[in-house]
Amino acid sequence: MQVVVAGALIADGALLVAQRQRPPELAGLWELPGGKVAVGESEPQALVRELREELGVDVVVGERLGADVGLGDGLVLRAYVVEQAGGTVHPHDHGALRWIQAAELADLQWVPADRAWIPALAERLNRRG
Template sequence: MPVQRARPVGEAAEVVAAAIIVGGRLLLAQRTRPPELAGLWELPGGKAEAGETARDALRRELREELGVEVSGGERIGDDVPLPDGRVLRAYRVELVSGTPVALDHAELRWVDARELGDIDLVGNDRGWVPHLLGHLTGAS
């Protein structure tokens, strides 16, 4: 079992990932960094700041990364423990305003259920695929 490093006091322990689904398609973002993840696809999101709720982190991160406003935050799938002691969590959010633009990624892509099974996702997001498929096909 890998050793988890302690986080500095006051540092948030959650990393948030957003499932934005519009018209039966899920928005994915292509990473540019770090080198070992560049070119892979992920749910957009990022680290919550100390004292920030998951919903607030989702709104801030998606404003910064995509230039959009979102609401909601229903949990999807299981927690993904990260090597630094944080936990990665996915949330379903609703697009309130704006058109997503790749401000912090190589590109964005809307995928349907079939395409989601074929796309090269980052390892941390792969466990959520069955849950995401349920949302894409209306089963959840």
């Protein structure tokens, strides 16, 4: 089983979401940024590396968010809450980045897999906001 990790970066009651540029069937849709766990990496290590590559930020990985999401082909997606520890958010690998509030979660055009986390994200944003 190959694990793909995603980070829910929350600051000041808002969630950072990233707009995909590829593959074509997902281009223009929004997601929690992240990527595949490499051989020999822990899930938190992979998430720190991926968010540094994709967003230019250093993060501290916190608790798991929601349940695993099966992607097919032996892939499973796991989300974690992350806190920014350094750097400046910039879309190195995405078309755009947005900070959204809890009320905007349901209206966003999400990649299908990430929609499973909307309730957990709303609960987290409402708790902090």
